[in-house]
Amino acid sequence: MSKRIKNIRKRLDEIAADKSKFNRREIVLGDVRVKNSGRETAPMVRSAIMGRENNIQDIIELLLQEKHNQQEDSNIPIVAIVGLGGLGKTTLAQLVYKETTIEKYFSTRIWVCVSAEFDARVIFKKMLEAVTGGSVGDLALAEIQKQLEENLRGKRYLLVLDDAWNENDFKWENFFKYLVKGALGSKMLVTTRSKNVASIMKVNFPYILEGLNEDQSWVLFEQVAFQGQDNYIDPNHKAIGKDLAKRCKGVPLAIKCLASLMRQKPNEKYWSSAKDNKIWKLLEKNDDVFPVLKLSYIYFTKSFETMFCFCSIFPKDFVISRDMLIQMWRAQGYINENLQDIGDEYFNDLLSRSFFQEAERDRNGNIISCKMHDLIHDLAQLVAGSNFYVAKDKQEISKEVHHVLLECIPSQEFFRHLSTTTRVRTLLCGFHIHKLTNSIDDLKYLRFLELNWCSNLKELPRDIGKLISLEYLDIEGCGKLKCLPKGIGELASLQRLSTFIVNSDEQSFPRGATLNEPSELNSLGGCLYIRNLEKVGNVGLESNEANLKEKKYLQALKLIWERNEDNKKHEQLLDNLEPHPNLKELGVSGYSGARFSRWLSSPFKFSQNSHTR
Structure with a gap:
């Protein structure tokens, strides 16, 4: 753990959270990565410009x-x-x-x-x-x-x-x-x-850069705390609010976090309680406003604490996908697998409290990702306590570990240790990784495997089908991955698969999956890319057995031909890859057929909100 984290922990010992409430452990290996080139520059609310x-x-x-x-x-x-x-x-x-x-x-x-x-x-x-x-x-x-x-x-x-x-x-x-x-x-x-x-x-x-002055601090606090209200503000609330805003020392992040908390707790009793909290004594002794952030956390519900603490697994400056995070919460059993709206509610709540920020939106205005401010990330690590710690590559892994973030090139020894654990549910791999050994198949409780942008990864474990609990597999950006292994279709619990790669070299990868492999994966949702469609061998058999019509939870489908070859083959393949009518977005790339399929021209075939590119 960094020296900065240790210093913060020392200052906050007297108000440290009860660590027994979280029964999970995480390991972080190696160095912090620069996974994304920059913080998003999505449209910001007026509070961003205030003062x-x-x-x-x-x-x-x-x-x-x-x-x-x-x-x-x-x-x-x-x-x-x-x-x-x-x-x-x-x-x-x-x-x-x-x-x-x-x-x-x-x-x-x-x-x-x-x-x-x-x-x-x-x-x-x-x-x-x-x-x-x-x-x-x-x-x-x-x-x-x-x-x-x-x-x-x-x-x-x-x-x-x-x-x-x-x-x-x-x-x-x-x-x-x-x-x-x-x-x-x-x-x-x-x-x-x-x-x-x-x-x-x-x-x-x-x-x-200096802090906001007292008047600017109050205007920002007022804007956030009384959002959506009329011009009248109760005098008692106003007096307490001005006092709270002043205590934030002109730091916008602290003001917004505290004001968001007060908006959630409109009762004057809570406002007075926040004003009289002993945490302000810590603020008097230090230059930073970290205790203010801690105060915002104190009023979390237990379930909300759990959701927030889980975010400590991400590296700093990591762009957190909304869909991925909700899937991770679901995989841990924090929310019911059928209640997407509950996951959205938790995500939006963290965003509204400024615990998440830098939201990026899609073209429809829906928030698709966010980040955590460094100080908020520090807080997440602190409240996770001993359940989150940094380990070196060769360090023995506790059998109690639930979540692993891998940010260095792991040794065979590491994977042997990992395979002996019995409770690993989450494995996030940094872009350094070259290979996942077959011992990964022993992780029977693994639910979440993220290999996003592992650009050096060339193959997945041949017996990946043994991961019977796996719900989420992300291989987006794995450019050297030529195919998926046979047996991928045995992952009956799989709900998200970012990309399916048709085997492009049967001589080098005789155990590579063909297009009909995901036939029974009818719980797949989200967005699915299907690549290397020009490599389909038996077009009639494989494309029909892909069974896309039965995948009613898919929201988006991208069909990709890498090279222009047999036009008739392309036409037959597209005819047979008709998706379920629930699909909202369809993308077709590299298609060289002379005509489009009939199912594409039906005005009533797909959801009213769907569109094709």
Whole structure:
């Protein structure tokens, strides 16, 4: 556990949560990853801008200044937003990033989330992927830099490094050695809590972000706590609210969390109780507002605590898929498997309390993902207590472990230890992993296996069908995975399968699954991609037996041909892959038939809300 977490724990010992209420244990292996290149910049509520209008203009002016542009042999100028956690540095940077003047001035804008572990190659890889719009695989740093040079040559670009922690001079020197200069006017914008980071980076323009003043704090508190109410506010509530807002020391995150709690508890008794809580004494002794976040947590119901604590399994800055998280809650038995609405309610509640933020929406306005602020993540780890701890690759694994987050390349020894556990229900694998050994098949209670973007993974265990409890299998982004193993259709409990890959090389993978393998997987829901359709051998048999008509829980289906081959074969295959009428979204890619199937032209065949791409 990080030094920062230990310091926070020490300060909060007197109000530590009862750890006996959570009977699960989690292991985290290895280093924090930079899984996503940047924090989402979805539309934000007015509270994001509250009191920051002048700050936005200040940062924009610094970025647009031309008299301080880089010289030919120097690094690009750096603007750094420096301030305490929770002040809204990332939000401020996002608002600046989206400003029209910034969009027009910089021909290319790149956002990379850095966080605790600083790895120049990973950062440059994310930069290249942001510029090219696709995965770049396992290129060496020099090759990545070369391609960045080609893509950014002659372009004025803005690079945002969000949440920088690295205070190692050598690592920054190495980073700047490979950093592409770009055209005159290129700039870097950094957010950090550390003045040391700004100093080591030789920042040209350090911008110290202050907290909101007392009036701004009250306006923000009022906006959140009395959301949806008329103009009248009870005088007693107003007096208590102003006092609570003032105690948050101008930190927007603390204000929003506390105001959200008060909105949930409109009774004056609760407001007075919050005002008189002994936790405020801790706040008087420290500069940070972590105790305020703890106060917001104290009033959680037991079931709500459980849902929140489970989120401690994710790394910091991880983009949490709404659907995935609800599936995970369901897999642990926290919510009834048939009550999707309950999972949505818990998710929305955490979002409304500001425990989740940076919500990303789909084109229909539905929230599909979010993140946790670093301080909220710290809180989640704290309240999970001894049930969440960091272990090294070779460390023996407790047989009581329920949830494993794997972020390094595991040894065979690790997998042997893992296979001896009896209670593992969740296995999340970072992108470093190359192979899952066959011993994984011994995890009879495994319900959730996430291999998302494991770009080096080439095959799944041959006896994966033995995972009789598996409900969720995510292999999205596993570009080197050529097929799924035969037996995948034996996973009778499976409710989510991100991708089905038709066997593309029977000589190399004689045990690869054919298209008819998922015939009996009629509980599948969510979105299913079917790839390599050009590799289907017996079109009539395999496509009919795929039985898509019976998969009534599927919400979206993407049919993908990688190459154009036999047009007639494509037509017959599409004819036979008719889905259930409940389907809401259909995508067809690489299809080279001369006609579309009749079932696509029926105006009453699918849900009224469905659409085809």
